[in-house]
Amino acid sequence: METEELFAGVVSVIEIIGVVVVIVGFGIAAVLAVRALSRGKGGHAAYQTLRTSIGGSILLGLEIFVAADIIHTLSAPSLEVAAVLGLIVIIRTILSMSIQIEIDGVLPWRRALLTSGGQVLAGAIADDARAAK
Template identity: 80%
Template sequence: MHTEGLFAIVVTVIEVIGVIVVVIGFVIAAVLAVRALRRGAGGTASYQALRTTIGGSILLGLEIFVAADIIHTLSAPSFEDAAVLGLIVLIRTVLSMSIQIEIEGTLPWRRALLTSGGEVVARSIANEARSARADVQ
């Protein structure tokens, strides 16, 4: 079998897996949202479960599609294909980052401040700043 044909089959299989991941993620999100509504958690909790799960499945699907694009570019490398791949990766990275911000509600570089370790560091810095101000006064 020719190498390009093999790469084309592999890319197609990976792209199908990406589509399946997104579809299954949507189904799981719908099930979780309905379960949240039935438990009486309210519309807000149901919506949040739906939104978070769909966003996560889209992010995973995008990562799988990027892998397929990388493999496709490796099958017949050219400057034009590499430029197209770079543009696709850039667009998908921006899209992934915006979805991640939408899910978590914070910028990625501020995420550490919201975690337990980040809270300890932030408190430590704030305490040092307060004591330095007290020393000056």
């Protein structure tokens, strides 16, 4: 068995895993949304649960697909293949960021301000700014 065939088989398995992750994630998201709806949390909570869960599974699937593309590039390295990989990674990164923004409702680099440590840091910065005046 040649190295290229081995890499192609590994890439195929990883891509199948990525597809399974997205499909299973959708199923889990649907179950969680139905449970939220049946527990009387309302349609909005069920929708948010569904949206967040599906977004998370898509993000994980995208990461797995990027790993498969990297392995595929290693099987036949060339400038053209590397350029295609770079373009794929850029597109998937933009997609991942937009999905993450949809899930969290905030830019990834602003997310630290929403956590307790970020709030403490933001408060300390605000205190320093007030003291400087």
